[in-house]
Amino acid sequence: MFVQGKHNTPDMQILLVDDDLTLSPLTKEYLEAKGFAVTLRHSGDEGLSAFKSGGFDGCILDVKMPLKDGFSLAEDIRKINPDMPILFLTGAVQKEERIRGLALGADDYITKPFSMEELYLRVRNTLKRSSNQQKQADKSVHQIGHYRFDVATRELHGGPEMIKLTAIEAKLLQLFCESENGIIRRDVALQRIWGDEDMLKGRSLNVYVSKLRTFLSEDPGIEILNVHGEGYQMVVR
Amino acid sequence: MELHSDKLMELLGSEEAAQRVINMFKQHWPAQLAELENALASEDWETAENSAHAMKSQCRYLGLTDVADLLQSIENQPKNKHDLSLLHHLLT
Structure with missing residues (x-):
């Protein structure tokens, strides 16, 4: 028509x-x-x-x-x-x-x-x-403790070596950086990263959070906490 | 009541689209009007408000300002007494 x-x-x-x-x-x-x-x-x-x-x-x-x-x-x-x-x-x-x-x-x-x-x-x-x-936002650089995360290049600097994050790792870390008080709800993270709230992807989310914990482990002031019934919180002291 | 497509054409940008809306309007109007009248008669104010709102929106597209204003007043104050004869003119 x-x-x-x-x-x-x-x-x-x-x-x-x-x-x-x-x-x-x-x-x-x-x-x-x-x-x-x-x-x-x-x-x-x-x-x-x-x-x-x-x-x-x-x-x-x-x-x-x-x-x-x-x-x-x-x-x-x-x-x-x-x-x-x-x-x-x-x-x-x-x-x-x-x-x-x-x-x-x-x-x-x-x-x-x-x-x-x-x-x-x-x-x-x-x-x-x-x-x-x-x-x-994608051009921005986030300071996380003594790490520096470049959203555009997905590079995480500050550890013994520069880490090139995968697209999903980078999206997850960006979500933590841009969220209020570093808190992200589980359903929101699934929606923003994968576009749905599928249970299997929920398990993958746990894996990606674990990976980010490992990547950021050189700075003892950074923690990614499980928030019961809610999701996760990244705390930088 | 004669429905003119000028206003609709201006809004929709196509004569064909305007004609299609007019046809749909003519097709749906009797049932919508019956729903509104039933809702008012049975004092189902929520349904009356929603029906009046839906019909009002269509009338505004068709440039039927008087009818739309009447439907607006029904939507705002469904419990008031309203003269619905203007709405029935649309069916003739």
């Missing part, structure tokens, strides 16, 4: 959650014609379940949905991935909603009725900003 756009972004996966059965399929079609891969769900619970299956670059959430609304869904998504770009669809006279969404860290809003072109541009810009921020 919609003409294929010029600015295709074939690797960008969008989760669209909107209970409007008439218009949301068109929104999906339009964004797909522009090159996004779009997963459409019609309720907050279905949206969360889809998000947990992983692999999304951004979310478009309708604010007003029965049972689990867009804000509640966004809170759950942010627990899994605090940096996930989220764009809210909202009604015209819902200022309180705007404020609540901004407090939740909404990346953008679009008011219904919106033009498809405007939605596309806002999604594209939001993802571009997010991607730039990620690139910035």
